[in-house]
Amino acid sequence: MGIPKYSEFSRPILTFLANNPQVHSMNEIRSVMANVFHISKESQRELLPSGTQPIFTNRVSWAIIDLLWCGLVSREGRGNYKITEAGVLESKKSAPLDRAYLSANYKTIYAKINLAKKNGEKNDITAEESISNACEEINKQVSLGIMDNIRKMSPYAFEQLVVDLLNSMGYGGLDNSGNVTKKSNDEGIDGILNQDKLGLDVIYLQAKRWQGDIGRKEIQSFVGALAGKHATKGIFITTSKFRDTAIQYAQSVSQKIILIDGDMLAKLMIDHNVGVSTYRTIKLKRVDSDYFDSDI
Secondary structure, eight states, X not given: OOOOOTXXXXXXXXXXXHHSOSOEEHHHHHHHHHHHTTOOHHHHTOBOTTSSSXXXXXXXXXXXXXXXXXXXXXXXSTTEEEEOHHHHHHHTOOSOOOHHHXXXXXXXXXXXXXXXXXXXXXXXXXXXHHHHHHHHHHHHHXXXXXXXXXXXXXXXXXXXXXXXXXXXXXXXXXXXXXXXXXXXXXXXXXXXEEXXXXXXXXXXXXXXXOSSOBOHHHHHHHHHHHHHTTOOEXXXXXXXXXXXXXXXXXHHSSSEEEEEOHHHHHHHHHHTTSSOOOOOOOOOOOOOHHHHTOOO
16 A cells, blocks of 8 residues: 555554554554554665655654654653553544644644744644655746756757767766767767766667657667667657557667656756756755663
8 A cells, every 4th residue: 555644644653652652663663654554675775855865764663753742752862751640531433643633622732833823734644744745846836947948959969969978977987088970871870878987888779859750660760770870779759759569669679778758857967967057955954863862
C-alpha cells in the first residue's frame, strides 16, 4: 500500500506506546508502523523528491514530533520515546490526531501550528515535503522556460546544446570533445561523443526539435544510420514525446538506444546546470541531537 499521511501515523503510534509503556526507539516505532500499515521494504526506501530522506521515515518522525509538542509522549534520551499520562488518556479516544484536532485540544502545541492553520496551510504534509513540493513546482516552471527557449534555437544550435549537456554529464574525451556533425550529409547522425575519457567507444546522437510525437519510423531510420557507422550505441533526443511503438522498437533492436523526451531533457539540463543558473541558495538547519545529548 502507499505511505499514509504523517498525521495518520499519530494515533497508531500512541496506541502502540499505550499498550507498551516502556521506552521505545524510533527504529522500533518505525518497524511497528510498517507492520501496522503493511508497508513493504521497497516502499519504506522511497525517497522524498529532494532525495534527502525516505518518505516513510520523514512522516513517522513528524508524527512523533507532533505528539511530543502536545505532551502526549516524552523524549527519553536521543531517539527514544515513551507515552505520558496525558498520552494514555488520549490513547483511549478515537478522533484523528491531525494538527487541527491537536491545536483545538492542547495548549502546549508550538505557535507555528496555529499560524499554519490561520494561513490555511495543509496539515497533512511535513515541512520537508512542503519544501520539496515547492522546489518541484519551481522546476516545472523552469522546464517550461527551457522548452520555450529551445524552440527559438536553430537546429544546429540545438544539436550543440545536446552535446554540451552530455559533456556536462561526463561524456566526451579528456578535453570534453563532443562533436556536432556538419549541417548537411550527416547521414542521420547529429552528434558524436566519446563514451569515456579515453575514447574507447563512441555514442552517436540524433536530436530533433519536433512538434509531433516521435514514432517507430524515426527510430528505425536512426538505427539504420547507426548500422551504417557500425555503431552499437545511440541516443535519440527530442523536445516532444515518444510513441509506444517507438519505445518498443528501440527496446527490440540489438543496438543500445536511449530515448530522451522533452521532459527528461529539461530535467537533465536543470540537474547538470546547462542553460540554467542558481539565483538563490537556502540552507536548512536541524537540531544537532548529539550536541544536546552530551553529558559535558
